[in-house]
Every structure is written in C-alpha cells, then in structure tokens.
Amino acid sequence: MALRDYKYDQENVVPLRPTASYDAYEESKEEETQVVEEILFFANIAIFAIASVLSIFILSALKLNTVLAFVLGIGTGILALQACRVFLKKYQNQLKKTD
Secondary structure, eight states, X not given: XXXXXXXXXXXXXOOSSOOOOOOOOOOOHHHHHHHHHHHHHHHHHHHHHHHHHHHHHHHHHTTOOHHHHHHXXXXXXXXXXXXXXXXXHHHHHHHHHHO
C-alpha cells in the first residue's frame, strides 16, 4: 500500500493556471499611431471613391464616352487624393512651427 506512506510536498506542486500579474496597463505610442494610420487608410479610400464617383458622374452627364469618363474619373480621384495629402502635410508643418 503505497498510499499510506504518501507525504504531501508543497515544492513539487505544479499550479493548474499561471498566476496573473496585475501590472499597470499603459498604452504604448505604437498603438496610438496604429489607430491613426488605420483611420487615415480608410479616409484615403473614402476620398478617392467620392472624388472618382463625382467626376465620373459629371463626365457622363456631359455625354463623354463611358470608357474615357471612367479613366478620367479615376485619374481625378487620384489627383484629389494627392491634393489632400499635400494639404495635410502643409497643415501639419504649420502646426509644428507654431508649437
């Protein structure tokens, strides 16, 4: 009977779950910049889509060839997107100069 001679040893006990450490949670700046980059990504898509759809609609209303209207509309969307990027960079530079 091996169980009669059993002695409980606290040092050899393996915990079932690791104990959680309750350190203070701090948001890193990487997470903040990642959120901003995600918002800017979707803003770029929205700006491109709205500009291209409006320009395609206007060019189609002017009785322009459909293929040409789509090509010019996509080009206009890209130009609008680049214009917004240039404007935002100039605005950021002005804010940095005032600070």
